[in-house]
Amino acid sequence: MNITVLGTGYVGLVTATCLAEAGHRLLCFDVDRSKIERLAQGEPCIHEKGLPEMLARNLAAGRLRFTQDEAEAVHHGDVVFIAVGTPPDATGAADLQYVLAAAQAIGQHMRSWKVVVQKSTVPVGTAQRVRAAVLGQLEARREKGDAAAGSALDHVPFAMVANPEFLKEGTAVDDFMRPDRIVVGVEEGPAGERALATLRELYAPFNRQRDRLLAMDLRAAEFTKYAANAMLATRISFMNELANLAERVGVDIEQVRRGIGADPRIGHAFLYPGLGYGGSCFPKDVRALLRTAADHGQRLRILEAVGDVNEAQKQILVAKVLQRFGPDLTGRTFAVWGLSFKPNTDDMREAPSRCVIGALLARGGRVVAYDPVATEQARRALAEDMADRPELLAQLHFADDPMQAASGADALLVLTEWRVFRSLSLSALKATLRQPLIFDGRNLYEPSIRSEGFDYLAIGR
Structure with missing residues (x-):
């Protein structure tokens, strides 16, 4: 099948690459020339x-291509995915300007039947x-005499589909290739039935062992995405x-976590206390759902609390540091392990590390940080955060390995639970720190580490 993906961000790129891996012919469009050239x-x-x-395998096979030619991209696909960004605006609502621009591009260039698939996370009613x-x-186009446009009044040569993504950063490829559900929202009538049949064919390679495809109406599919992320965010804030x-x-x-997680009605997932959630999805989607409720005259009081708890939780470790060292951190050096908002990604969007590092620097502390993959993203993010106080950046340094970051530090702060940190020698760590003090924001270690001579402060341990 010929597939077009408009937008090559996280969702668009993973979607395109995985569909190409299944044998479909993909053409991806993006307005960012440097990104297209790199891809x-x-x-x-x-x-x-x-x-x-x-990516390399499907480029070599010719199943995956990239273009900046908007018309070529729209013409190519029998199915056209809209996978552009929906950043929050000043009110917290999802900014739909890129989604609607993509829709207009489809209308400007399409010449034949299309299934238009809304993949971006959007509020109810966006389809x-x-x-x-x-x-x-x-x-x-019809009014201008473009015969290829047909009659928008008498014959609509496309069908709308809402097909939200449920990818977790760090395991997105596996999530796409082995989905737990495939939500497809379609319109009523023949066009919707045709579109649903097309999506069933498209996803057939990922849907063999059991039928994971859940068909519903457009608005329910859009709402399902927000409801899922809001529920997961709620579990995190509840446990914190x-x-x-x-x-x-x-x-x-x-x-306690093991005790309640053993109840099959509750389960263990997303019940790990820490510094709160970050990334591009949970914070944005919780705020967008709150805004949708406000627009319809309703308060979602539980979700209001979820967001408030999460923001406060990002400062929990800072409070522990200040309780130990006092409000003035001048002359103190803090090692930081982990910068990305979660392991196995370099995503720094709303990462708790940004709040923690900013607070330490603002109180006079010196920070030496290490992350296996997110260092460059962190440099940019923290420079942006401190654009109005550039003198603080002089106290921020990045190390090439964990032990280099810990060398001579007054304390170690664990902010992301990268697996590599678990396997490091505790005796070597103890020797390199100025004092064996660990503030563990992700409960990476067990309290038994205290028997090794460490002063260990974690979350709820």
């Missing part, structure tokens, strides 16, 4: 396990707005609240 050379712009090899934008361009209380009442939250 055409097999250089992904994101860190994702398995993606570079799959109708995309449909209207495509129709508007088709009607404008309990962990903070556990510390006060002398309870090990890990024992």
